[in-house]
Amino acid sequence: MKRTAFFISDGTGITAETLGQSLLAQFENINFVKLTRPYIDSEEKARAMVQQINAAAEADGARPIIFDTIVNREIRAVLAQSNGFMIDIFSTFLSPLEQELSADSSYSVGKSHSIGHNTNYMERIDAVNFALDNDDGARTHYYDKADLILVGVSRCGKTPTCLYMALQYGIRAANYPLTEEDMERLLLPNALKPYKHKLFGLTIDPDRLTAIRNERKPNSRYASFAQCEFEVREVENLFRRENINYINSTHFSVEEISAKILVEKGVERRFK
Amino acid sequence: MKRTAFFISDGTGITAETLGQSLLAQFENINFVKLTRPYIDSEEKARAMVQQINAAAEADGARPIIFDTIVNREIRAVLAQSNGFMIDIFSTFLSPLEQELSADSSYSVGKSHSIGHNTNYMERIDAVNFALDNDDGARTHYYDKADLILVGVSRCGKTPTCLYMALQYGIRAANYPLTEEDMERLLLPNALKPYKHKLFGLTIDPDRLTAIRNERKPNSRYASFAQCEFEVREVENLFRRENINYINSTHFSVEEISAKILVEKGVERRFK
Numbered sequence: 001m002k003r004t005a006f007f008i009s010d011g012t013g014i015t016a017e018t019l020g021q022s023l024l025a026q027f028e029n030i031n032f033v034k035l036t037r038p039y040i041d042s043e044e045k046a047r048a049m050v051q052q053i054n055a056a057a058e059a060d061g062a063r064p065i066i067f068d069t070i071v072n073r074e075i076r077a078v079l080a081q082s083n084g085f086m087i088d089i090f091s092t093f094l095s096p097l098e099q100e101l102s103a104d105s106s107y108s109v110g111k112s113h114s115i116g117h118n119t120n121y122m123e124r125i126d127a128v129n130f131a132l133d134n135d136d137g138a139r140t141h142y143y144d145k146a147d148l149i150l151v152g153v154s155r156c157g158k159t160p161t162c163l164y165m166a167l168q169y170g171i172r173a174a175n176y177p178l179t180e181e182d183m184e185r186l187l188l189p190n191a192l193k194p195y196k197h198k199l200f201g202l203t204i205d206p207d208r209l210t211a212i213r214n215e216r217k218p219n220s221r222y223a224s225f226a227q228c229e230f231e232v233r234e235v236e237n238l239f240r241r242e243n244i245n246y247i248n249s250t251h252f253s254v255e256e257i258s259a260k261i262l263v264e265k266g267v268e269r270r271f272k
Numbered sequence: 273m274k275r276t277a278f279f280i281s282d283g284t285g286i287t288a289e290t291l292g293q294s295l296l297a298q299f300e301n302i303n304f305v306k307l308t309r310p311y312i313d314s315e316e317k318a319r320a321m322v323q324q325i326n327a328a329a330e331a332d333g334a335r336p337i338i339f340d341t342i343v344n345r346e347i348r349a350v351l352a353q354s355n356g357f358m359i360d361i362f363s364t365f366l367s368p369l370e371q372e373l374s375a376d377s378s379y380s381v382g383k384s385h386s387i388g389h390n391t392n393y394m395e396r397i398d399a400v401n402f403a404l405d406n407d408d409g410a411r412t413h414y415y416d417k418a419d420l421i422l423v424g425v426s427r428c429g430k431t432p433t434c435l436y437m438a439l440q441y442g443i444r445a446a447n448y449p450l451t452e453e454d455m456e457r458l459l460l461p462n463a464l465k466p467y468k469h470k471l472f473g474l475t476i477d478p479d480r481l482t483a484i485r486n487e488r489k490p491n492s493r494y495a496s497f498a499q500c501e502f503e504v505r506e507v508e509n510l511f512r513r514e515n516i517n518y519i520n521s522t523h524f525s526v527e528e529i530s531a532k533i534l535v536e537k538g539v540e541r542r543f544k
Contacts, residue, residue, distance in 0.1 A: 003373070012531035015294040017541075022287040022341060023365055026377035036541055038531045065372065069294060085372045087365055093295055100337065100357045101275070105298035121525055125484075128432045160400045163435050167526065212397075253393055254439065259284035259310045269289075269308055 004033045004056040004064040008049060008079065010071060013038035019089060020067035032065075040070065046078035053082040120170065123270055127166035127173075134174035135159055140191040143174060147267050149195055150175040152202035153231045154222075155212045157249040157257070161202065164254045170270035171262070183234040188242050200261050201239040201246025206232050208250045276328040276336040277304045280321060280351065282343060285310035291361060292339035304337075312342065318350035325354040392442065395542055399438035399445075406446035407431055412463040415446060419539050421467055422447040424474035425503045426494075427484045429521040429529070433474065436526045442542035443534070455506040460514050472533050473511040473518025478504050480522045 005024060007016035013036040024032050040049055056064045066084040070076045080086060094105055134142055136159070143149060150158040150173060158175035165171035182189055192199060206229040213223035221227055239246040245264050249257055262269065277296060279288035285308040296304050312321055328336045338356040342348045352358060366377055406414055408431070415421060422430040422445060430447035437443035454461055464471060478501040485495035493499055511518040517536050521529055534541065 012527045014527055014531070015290050018287050018290040019361065022361065023369055026343070026366065027369070027373055027375050028378050030373060030375060038535060063372070065369070071298070087369070089291065089294070092364060093359055094298065097295055097299070097337070097359070100335070101299055101302060103299050103302060106300050124526065125429065125432050126487075128435060132431070157397065159404070160397050160439065163400060164439050167432065167436050167439065254396065255284045255286055259286070263311060 002031050002033060002060055003062055004035065004060055006049070006053060006056075006064055006066050006068075006084065007034065007036045008040050008066060008068040008070065009036075009038050010041040010075065011038060011069070013069075015089070016067045016069045019069075020065070020087075023067075023087070024065070040075065040079075041072075043075055043078050046070075046075045049079060050082040053079075053084040057083040120270070123170035124167055127170045128163065130172045131159075131162040131166045131174070135162070137176040137189075137191070140176070143191070143195045143198070145172060146174045146195070146198055147172045148200055148261065148265050149173070149192065149198045150200055150202055150261075151178055151192065151244070152246075152249075153178055153204070153209065153228075153235050155209060155216070156202045156204040157254075158202055160254055161249070161257050161261070165258045165262070168258070168269075169262070171267060178231075178235050178238065180231070182238070183231065186234075186238065186241075188238070196242070196244070198265075199244050200265060201235070201244045202257070203232055203236050203239070203246055203248050205248065205250040274303050274305060274332055275334055276332055277306050278321070278325060278328075278336055278338050278340075278356065279306065279308045280312050280338060280340040280342065281308075281310050282313040282347065283310060283341070285341075287361070288339045288341045291341075292337075292359075295339075295359070296337070312347065312351075313344075315347055315350050318342075318347045321351060322354040325351075325356040329355040392542070395442040396439055399442045400435060402444045403431075403434040403438045403446070407434070409448040409461075409463070412448070415463070415467045415470070417444060418446045418467070418470055419444045420472055420533065420537050421445070421464065421470045422472055422474055422533075423450055423464065423516070424518075424521075425450055425476070425481065425500075425507050427481060427488065428474045428476040429526075430474055432526055433521070433529050433533070437530045437534070440530070440541075441534070443539060450503075450507050450510065452503070454510070455503065458506075458510065458513075460510070468514070468516070470537075471516050472537060473507070473516045474529070475504055475508050475511070475518055475520050477520065477522040 005020055007013050007020045009016045017036055037049060040046055053064050064084045066086045068079060068086060069089050071090055098105055133139055150162055152158055154177045162173035162175050165173050176192060206225060209228040210223055210225045217223050247257060247260055277292055279285050279292045281288045289308055309321060312318055325336050336356045338358045340351060340358060341361050343362055370377055405411055422434055424430055426449045434445035434447050437445050448464060478497060481500040481504065482495055482497045489495050519529060519532055
């Protein structure tokens with residue numbers, strides 16, 4: 001059974017998407033076609049959306065679910081004429097909040113990600129640059145500026161996690177690969193020893209690692225299951241020996257890995 | 273006037289954060305201290321949260337605003353005993369959705385970002401690798417695999433935007449820098465000509481560019497205002513001449529830039 005869900009916004013659509021995804025994820029047996037429609041910021045565009053919604057209703061034989069974060073009441077009223085089931089965040093929550101805060105809301109669109117002052121944006125760009133510049137142990141003399149340093153075998157997910165934390169939260173995360181030399185000597189690399197308190201380990205299931213490494217270097221010893229199993233086992237031993245908290249990236253999304261790391265390390269997100 | 277806002281979740285906290293940020297952004301005159309508390313997945317942890325909330329209420333002299341996405345009713349009930357003003361997404365929207373969909377919800381925690389099947393996670397990791405491998409014009413023979421190619425002067429924001437689109441939506445975005453040689457010859461670089469339909473331009477205010485370049489190469493000609501102004505002007509001329517859509521990254525967040533690009537290019541996000 002297929003149902004269409006629209007994430008409609010006068011801005012980027014991210015809030016509507018996130019809210020919608022959260023709620024729809026609770027209905028595992030339904031196959032949702034999810035479509036994001038940002039910048040619906042005029043009544044004309046809203047009318048065009050109504051056409052799309054009604055067309056989907058007809059094709060599916062059921063009302064599409066509309067998750068919207070439209071602030072403007074007139075535009076919302078146009079959308080409400082569609083043959084969709086509307087879940088609207090502002091009409092639901094804004095008045096109660098106004099009462100609680102004894103303040104009027106701005107009723108201005110697209111404010112969630114706007115950069116009224118630039119510090120948050122520049123912080124995130126700086127954090128991305130930091131992650132890239134300090135990726136894969138390439139540079140080790142800026143670790144005093146890092147919020148944390150991820151360590152693990154090659155290809156276990158360190159770089160995407162660092163980039164995610166940088167982009168989302170302005171976290172300065174470096175990463176360092178643990179390679180065969182480290183395992184043979186069974187010690188933490190020298191570059192990392194002064195920063196043990198900043199370290200966090202990532203591990204991975206060997207069969208996932210083999211698959212990933214085979215895409216980069218097919219049929220190599222590097223990608224062989226035996227090599228992957230060996231590296232994972234030795235590195236997990238090293239983590240335990242050195243009392244480094246670690247998490248297995250195999251069964252978690254980047255969001256979950258990041259959230260768990262930040263909780264463990266007690267690092268607060270940098271919000272505007 | 274300071275007020276505390278808590279984003280509380282039994283999972284990563286992202287939905288609560290996003291919802292909360294969207295709503296709080298409507299109240300520009302209030303200074304909110306925003307704290308994310310993920311993995312509140314037991315009654316014991318909920319009771320500890322209640323202490324935190326009540327302490328903040330006392331310190332602020334006002335009720336903290338609680339945005340929560342807790343699915344479990346018992347844990348929610350514990351939180352509701354706190355001296356906070358609760359905005360709860362599941363208790364508000366889940367029943368109406370169950371009725372509309374004629375289906376029971378799973379009532380399972382942390383489902384938004386879970387990877388029941390791995391395709392979405394691997395797609396995003398692959399997209400990140402694609403963005404990094406095809407960054408800054410380093411490699412130009414994989415452009416047939418790109419969803420889009422960002423072009424612009426050095427340091428205008430291409431790399432963070434590509435990485436954001438990769439991580440959030442699995443979009444394969446390459447990027448190519450337009451440098452002085454391209455400007456002198458006033459032509460699109462040869463590597464890009466076959467892919468004009470995939471191109472999207474980024475520009476930037478010269479004073480922002482100067483500030484960014486000064487951090488990388490202080491007091492250089494590269495970072496001088498005259499050089500930045502020249503490059504920006506010539507590249508914007510090139511965009512117009514070649515009919516390449518472009519956007520100014522200065523006044524927008526990474527989310528806004530990405531959303532606008534995807535709308536322009538008609539690229540759909542890859543959801544699970």
